[in-house]
Amino acid sequence: MHSGGGSGRKELPETAAAIRKGPWMAEEDEVLMDFVKKHGPRDWSSIRSKGLLPRTGKSCRLRWVNKLKPDLKTGCKFSAEEERIVIDLQARFGNKWARIATCLPGRTDNDVKNFWSTRQKRLARLLQTALPVRSQRRQGKAPMTAEVPNFEPIVTSCALLPYTLPCPDLIPFTEQYSNGQCSHVPYIEDPDSAKTLHMLNLDATALLIEPAIANSEICL
DNA sequence: AAGTGATTCAACCGCCTGCGC
DNA sequence: AGCGCAGGCGGTTGAATCACT
Numbered sequence: 726m727h728s729g730g731g732s733g734r735k736e737l738p739e740t741a742a743a744i745r746k747g748p749w750m751a752e753e754d755e756v757l758m759d760f761v762k763k764h765g766p767r768d769w770s771s772i773r774s775k776g777l778l779p780r781t782g783k784s785c786r787l788r789w790v791n792k793l794k795p796d797l798k799t800g801c802k803f804s805a806e807e808e809r810i811v812i813d814l815q816a817r818f819g820n821k822w823a824r825i826a827t828c829l830p831g832r833t834d835n836d837v838k839n840f841w842s843t844r845q846k847r848l849a850r851l852l853q854t855a856l857p858v859r860s861q862r863r864q865g866k867a868p869m870t871a872e873v874p875n876f877e878p879i880v881t882s883c884a885l886l887p888y889t890l891p892c893p894d895l896i897p898f899t900e901q902y903s904n905g906q907c908s909h910v911p912y913i914e915d916p917d918s919a920k921t922l923h924m925l926n927l928d929a930t931a932l933l934i935e936p937a938i939a940n941s942e943i944c945l
Numbered sequence: 946a947a948g949t950g951a952t953t954c955a956a957c958c959g960c961c962t963g964c965g966c
Numbered sequence: 967a968g969c970g971c972a973g974g975c976g977g978t979t980g981a982a983t984c985a986c987t
Contacts, residue, residue, distance in 0.1 A: 746957075748981090770972060782972065787956070790974095823975060838976070839954055846952080 745779040749788055753778055757785055758793055766794075791835050798831035803840050811837055 749757075756778055764771075766789055769782030778785065792799070803811070807829055814825040822834035822841070829837065 748955075768972090783958095783974090784956080786973070791955070820976065834975070835955075842977090843953065850951090 743779055744773075744781055746784070749792075753780070754788070754793060757788060760785075761789060761793070766790075791833050794833075796831055797833065798836075801831075803832075803836075807832070808840075811840060815841060 757772070760772055760777060766786075769786045772778050772782065772785050773780060780788075791797075810828060811825060814821075814828060818824055820838075820841075822838045826832050826834040826837045
């Protein structure tokens, strides 16, 4: 065990000291590709034991899965459809990135994970920016990005109000929607679909805070 | 053009699981 | 049954890049 882990603080055994870490070089990629061509994407640890590369099996596997595997959509942003799928599946399965990635051809679990993480940060920043100043003063400080909670999937029986806001200052706006006071509420016909919708849908978020911004209740 | 803060993403760490012995 | 190992997975980090002033 612990083949890829280890604290790294104690003196490393000689074998471990020979292990290379960090960015991969083109020559290493070539060796790895060649290995997979000959043996298939398995038996990763033998790459090191055979002296082909000074990398751990885990490192080799990760490199193959995330960068070298054919048909990967590298350097290509998530489409709106992919985004929708990730949001939906994350609401259903939680942070099961590998599982979600199987539904997105050409995307790896790392891609999905990074996409979601970026999205979380963007949303956190959006909400933080939109907080009324008086609320921040009441709390004594503006919340740090890292303090924004990891939002749970939104579950509500009201199809008219598929979203719940984690920020108490914004809840009055959700009540507006549930009262039908707002004309541009996103209406979801299928209650089950509504249950799976997630607050992290940025479009929906923007839609929710938009009236508040217009009313100058939110200080940007 | 330079400085700075935000964003992206490759790669690592640590834990868990499954399998062979 | 218990142990060790390899591989899989999710969380996290930090360097590179981008955007803005």
